[in-house]
Amino acid sequence: MKKKLAVVALGGNAILRGNEEGTIVQQEKNVTDTLENLIHLINDGYELVLTHGNGPQVGNILMRNDAGEQMYNIAPMPLNICVADSQGGIGFIIERMMRNVLNKHGIKKNVISMITLVEIDKDDPAFQNPSKRVGKTYNKEEADKLSADKGWIFKTSPKTPGGFRRVVPSPTPKSIVNRQIIEQLTDNGNIVIAAGGGGIPVYFDENNDVRTLDAVIDKDMASSLLAANIQADELYILTDVSFVYKDFGTDKQQKLEFLDYKDTMKHLENGTFAEGSMEPKIRACLNFVKRGGSKSVVTEATKLADKSYGTKITMNYES
């Protein structure tokens, strides 16, 4: 069986679901349910790199950071360390649950979760327009004070009238710093958990030193870049629907099963997909096939067993 390499981006609900309190026991249960479905890919001969988001977890870490400073005067950590912490904690949960799922199916494979640095351009236009909300909701007075003390930038919170949330830039990822090691690890047959939370954004300064800054990277964009960097064959973006729809939620809603580059571009130009939700996933899929990937798939974890499910994006329609 020829070895194939797939990057699988676990969706937010693979770990923590909106209606849950967020205990570790819940997270472990959700992760196990999702990973169980990856056995189909492994049995089909795929080597796997798993990526994941960290929104709720890094949100909690930032809140605890704030509470720790206020209650116990503990020096707060910068955002890059919070993201690194979340890669550690979530990576451990996924690694442990993956080991147990493999064990259940009698599959002998090793699993590693690794810290992943992702290079961005410090002159990325995103730095002129920080847009990604992180951490807790503050009132106006608190937000003004933090803005003066720490230089943080705030935007109103759509969910909490009168509330403000810190916004940070979400620059485009340029390269996965750890790509060579990830390739070595998959070549050796290991399942690799990497680029958690979109990776820790870094840039190289004029001396080629690695430097940090306060930003976050979209996890699907990072997953797509990682897949291209390690020359993966396929990219799977797991979410809570088993197909992408044109005009989703309207009465002309239409299921999209196959998409080529040209038609996807047309849909994107027409604003067919929900902004900030399905649209960035489709862009990530398209970027991967544009960079040489053979196929991107958007689907639900539970549908991985049945290849008739999932929206498949390729450069050209298969003939």
Added chain:
Amino acid sequence: MKKKLAVVALGGNAILRGNEEGTIVQQEKNVTDTLENLIHLINDGYELVLTHGNGPQVGNILMRNDAGEQMYNIAPMPLNICVADSQGGIGFIIERMMRNVLNKHGIKKNVISMITLVEIDKDDPAFQNPSKRVGKTYNKEEADKLSADKGWIFKTSPKTPGGFRRVVPSPTPKSIVNRQIIEQLTDNGNIVIAAGGGGIPVYFDENNDVRTLDAVIDKDMASSLLAANIQADELYILTDVSFVYKDFGTDKQQKLEFLDYKDTMKHLENGTFAEGSMEPKIRACLNFVKRGGSKSVVTEATKLADKSYGTKITMNYES
């Protein structure tokens, strides 16, 4: 040049020093100063695995956990996730600074920091006598409540009269779960950061599933086991003295430059070394040579350039 493999355990003061506030900037500076000295080992042809402690950092994470629950009602994380988080955050700092030190010296090597699981025996006698203090200091009323609510065990705090701290078991590490991958990574010439904070303690249940429990592992014992598991040649335990002394701090204090197995055992039986400080380091050194390692060295990072420094422990005195 024949390749040699060394495990280097970075001491507490390699990262965070007692007299410092503990900001990330301070931690980054300390780490850089320490790592600068490892260039001597790299130039001597060593492949490296770096391990590190996490005491102050996981202490802060536990305090923030507590503050986040009290102020914002965020579900607290169990100790194993706190340790995993600290492996992420500290691992990232060490990886980034190591990359910059290598860059400064024009050395092309890749660096990876990885989550490390360490197997312990869930029937280890340490579980009958939890001894390792973790997290914040509570007053009696708080400690009694936590003891009733969460089943935590408390001991008085030697540093804070009237204070109580949670104690957890510190079992003996049995095997580094990720040892095969660490070997692959060093075989490929990568510098590996692993077993942070002594590793995340886990055990395998009757179905061979990986399970967690609340405990911490001594980082020097974990480093020694890791060195043996990956068949390293040498183990370096970096600390704040450049030699081990017999009867340190007394008027018969005597510098120990070389120690064989028999003499080390005799010293340990005589209680020559400070308990909970130098004594566990020496035991870790001895365990490594007993398991086939050629040499253990206890020294100061700044003395790595000069092999006349450092206490060298071998099975037999070199002839």
